[in-house]
Amino acid sequence: MKIGIDIGHNAPPDTGAKGIKFEDHLTTEVGLMVMEKLKALGHTVVDCKPQKVYSVKQSLVQRVNIANSARVDVFVSIHFNAFNTRAYGTEIFATSSKGRQFAKPVLTEIVKLGFFNRGIKNGFHLYVVRNTSMPAILVECCFIDSQNDMKLYNGEAMANAIVKGLTGELPPPPVEPIPDETNNPDTSVLRLQKSLNRLKISDKDDKMLDEDGDLGPATNSAIENFQTTVGIQITGVASKTTWDALNEILSKPIVRQNHAAGTLVQYLQYRLGADMDGIYGPQTELAINTFQRDTGLVIDGIIGPLTWEKLIG
Ligand SMILES: [Zn+2]
Incomplete structure (x- = not known):
């Protein structure tokens, strides 16, 4: 598969939410691992995050343009939620039925990590979901302002869940140096x-x-x-x-x-x-x-x- 990975925000002035942790940090952490793991499984990965932008709108437009011109098979935007410190759990936005088909197993895998299942929601209001010309999902991994979610959160586990959901395969474990x-x-x-x-x-x-x-x-x-x-x-x-x-x-x-x-x-x-x-x-x-x-x-x-x-x- 040719997969477009969109690491949410991280393109000032398009910066993410702040809570117990920073959305920018976590989307980067998870996104980079997802890309590496997909490559390790033999998939082609297109990094959809723009290099330099002058506005939030331009940030979104460029992400869509990169995915559309690379003609990726599926577009995956990675985000973290923030609300009122009491909301928690995982939700995925999609519009088309094909998009929902991609969303379902990803949601299932993330929920297996212990996150509350907030369901698959209509992503019609989301620019990158609406304007990409292939099945697209936007994953709100969990809430960065929720104690509960941040306690559960582990970047590697989240990345593995997304990769498993997208491909049906669990990524090979990274070769880690023997800890001293x-x-x-x-x-x-x-x-x-x-x-x-x-x-x-x-x-x-x-x-x-x-x-x-x-x-x-x-x-x-x-x-x-x-x-x-x-x-x-x-x-x-x-x-x-x-x-x-x-x-x-x-x-x-x-x-x-x-x-x-x-x-x-x-x-x-x-x-x-x-x-x-x-x-x-x-x-x-x-x-x-x-x-x-x-x-x-x-x-x-x-x-x-x-x-x-x-x-x-
Ligand atoms: Zn976001």
């Missing part, structure tokens, strides 16, 4: 519980933690166990030192003999059953070799990606 856990800013209780479970640090009753995001006695005792294990001050509170130690382990750095010692080596010694002195000496190397032999890895005494995988997944 060393600087992961997420210090939520939920991530703490997941991390401790992943690191096989149990609570005072030797149980894995419930991953419920609630800080309670079990989680506090598991934090204490972790602090004891890696040799930092035992407070039962997830301090910065605690997170630094956790994140260092989760970032799975390559560890070899004479590697700077500390909490990381002490954690490895705990897992490998070696003396927990935090120093990678011959005894630790022996324990690593044994672990590697037992798990079918190459025995090299180096904690690399494969050994980490066996230890913490």
Whole structure:
């Protein structure tokens, strides 16, 4: 398909609404991802947003002209709503029955994300919908002045929903760089519980933690166990030192003999059953070799990606 994507506004003086967030920012965020994802699925994409305009009217006229002269198969204008902070949900405008056929699955996919279904509405009053010569839809993704909608909103999910609705296909996931856990800013209780479970640090009753995001006695005792294990001050509170130690382990750095010692080596010694002195000496190397032999890895005494995988997944 040849699809015209119209990123709403973003052409001063044609600027979007303001609420908790800016419409211009969100239409750009979603629109650019929709274009990339459609291309990744093999579709031809025409960017209908004008470069430079002198009036709002001219902004709209140019969008229509770009779509009409490129003879796109369908025109998709991306917008966000704003009203009285209490209105919420998703609506799509279309005029022709063909336009409605495009609108329906897009609306269904967005509603699946949890947004209230405000339905498909007659877009006859909307310049770009009325004047484009092919089936056209204008998606009001959700309300930027609604707490409810802005909490639900995720740009990537919204873009995926639009692409799935238009094409019936889910876009391939983007190839993301492996996040560097060393600087992961997420210090939520939920991530703490997941991390401790992943690191096989149990609570005072030797149980894995419930991953419920609630800080309670079990989680506090598991934090204490972790602090004891890696040799930092035992407070039962997830301090910065605690997170630094956790994140260092989760970032799975390559560890070899004479590697700077500390909490990381002490954690490895705990897992490998070696003396927990935090120093990678011959005894630790022996324990690593044994672990590697037992798990079918190459025995090299180096904690690399494969050994980490066996230890913490
Ligand atoms: Zn708008």
